[in-house]
Amino acid sequence: MIRATIAAALLLTGALAHAQEAPKGDYAEVNGMRMYYEVSGQGEPLVVLHGAYMNIPAMGQIIPMLAQTHTVYAVELQGHGRTNDIDRPITYPNLADDVAAFMDAVELEKADVFGYSMGSAAALQLAIRHPQKVDQLVAASVSYDMAGAQPEYHAMIPTMTPEMFVGTPMEDEWKKLAPNAEAFRPFVERLIALEHEPMAWQEDVKALKHPVLIITGDADVVTLEHSVAMFRLLGGGAMGDLGNPLPASRLAVLPATSHTAVIGQANLLHAFIEPFLKGEAPKGMFDN
Template sequence: MTKFSSAALIAAGLIATGPALAQSEPQGDRVEVNGMEMYYEVSGEGDPMIVLHGAHMNIDTMGEIIPMLAQTHTVYAIEFQGHGRTTDIDRPINYPNLASDVAAFMDAVGIEKADVFGYSMGAAAGLKFAIDYPEKIDQLIAASTSFTYEGMQEEYLAMVPDMGPEMFAFFEEGWAELAPDPEGFDAFIEKMIALEHETFDWTEDVGELEAPVLIIAGDADVVTLEHSVELFNLLGGGVMGDMGVPLPQSRLAIMPATSHTAVISQPDLLYAFIEPFLAGETPAGFFEQ
């Protein structure tokens, strides 16, 4: 998650989402990516889509959105460094590295270009991937992310300096059940806490993106509403419709009464936003009847 992996924010999300619905026999496999053994699952048929989970999550805790997307796409859901069944390596967990892992994964399994859906940390990794590897991305769905460190709520930023390993202790049992090295939790958490402290500003890069982006955020998310609107404006949004010109390809969707961890627990609403975006469908106004 983009600076969102505190225990207070993540616990509810992992409990609420639970395991994914039964898919059409998703196929799990491992592939070597940048020195790690990355676990991934493939399901569905259609154009390729890469699904990127949030911090401290895995494929299962992404919930029902994966089988929904697999109705119309070949979904490649991956597990990031140190998460789920993917090995950890002697390397920081940061957004440039995560973006590089996505690109290397695509090369390893033979995907030239794909749509990307990311949630929280996965959305930030997806945004960085779109910036660093524009030739590999078709369209990006970024749920609950920021493009600068300062885009988060003040309450969250005030909490970051006090983060310590004890805040994440309740993750250890579930983490160890899947981890290739069940004894590596402390080293993994140190990297995740370091990620929380990393500052970044991708403003200039975002303004140069050509890939269409669907921004999704909760109205009570950790990212401020103002920041989500600013991201939309940088991508060409915020114009008036009904003026005889096509709307921008990028879009903004705000989920009502929705906290950060509640974003991923509403797959029906997410899917209702995602599929029309990917298909390039827009509602017809009065002047287009």
């Protein structure tokens, strides 16, 4: 499934190549890693963070679509894509600190940030740990507490072993870009350990001052109740008419959408993300 997703993403990205200049790839020295990134488009800066076991191509068509109106900095995180792995746990605080250091390395003082899955949790931690680096945050398939994951996912975590990934098409895809093709097993071990990391960020989320767009599938790995609870922590969920101003944060639910189907719906994602980043909202009948 992952292999097919990556292949489809590559095809979609290629379909838009004729309409835009090719992204410019480079490396930044970040916390002992050579972090690979690509810059594309023009406009206000937007940092894009992929999900676990993914890379820039696997994010698909949404990157070139966002690059039509933004300068997109797409990053490959520790051990992913062309960024080398290091002997350090993969944790959300570590990933967030890496992104902050990357922004310093490329002299990016502040930016909007869009993260998906693992990348959305890293983006959330970036806003918590380095609030001055983040302007607006788009978090797709995000959780702020492991209690918000679906029961089926909770049940699966204790059963995860490297053997579920080693020797599979996922390893073949990973090796195509990896600086060290022999390092897949320790990389997988780090990502499995990430699933066991404590996650209870309710008070940190409640204290955020950034506008946040939460995007979730209606059959995502995160429960709908958890996404709504996060929206309420950010000041959302009240009636917007009768003189009540809309909150700065927003919630979007993609219909008939599982976790892995979220990132493939670029048109829907773009339709939610672009107005949010521009501060645009639909007008109600009582609005001037």
